[in-house]
Amino acid sequence: MTRPLTSVERSVKxxxxxxxxxECKAIESRGEMGRMEFWLRVTRSRISKDVKAGRGDVIPGFTQVCRLFKLALDKRAEGDARLWNHLMQYAEQVLQQHDPRH
Structure with a gap:
């Protein structure tokens, strides 16, 4: 028998x-572009909340992630997909370990 969820666990769930x-609705309506736009909106909202909460380091952190992503895109466009492949592998590993949706 499992115990009932706490209010915090219910909230997270x-x-x-x-x-x-x-995310499913976004995919149904606009495909992968809709999924990307959904996650950008969610991320922007979370960044705003973190800034208001005094965690301003979220802005340079997001900037670094965007710069890394752009660099990987640029390298792939130049014919060197190693950085892109490593970034995608790392992202998948992190999401499998920490994202409850996997």
């Missing part, structure tokens, strides 16, 4: 369920 439902 509800948030994760909502994210998954909204």
């Amino acid at each position: 509800g948030r994760n369920d909502w994210l998954q439902e909204e």
Whole structure:
């Protein structure tokens, strides 16, 4: 028998369920472009909340992630896909370990 979820666990589960439902809706309406736009909106909202909470380091952190992503795209366009492949492998590993939706 499993114990009932705490209010915090229910809240996290509800948030994760909502994210998954909204992502599915975005994919249904606009495909992968919709998925990307959904995650950009969610991320922008979270960045704003973190800044208001005094965690301003989120802005340079996001900037670094964007610069890394652009660099990987540029290298791949130049014919060297190693950075892109490593970035995608690392992203998948992190998401498998830490994203409850996997």
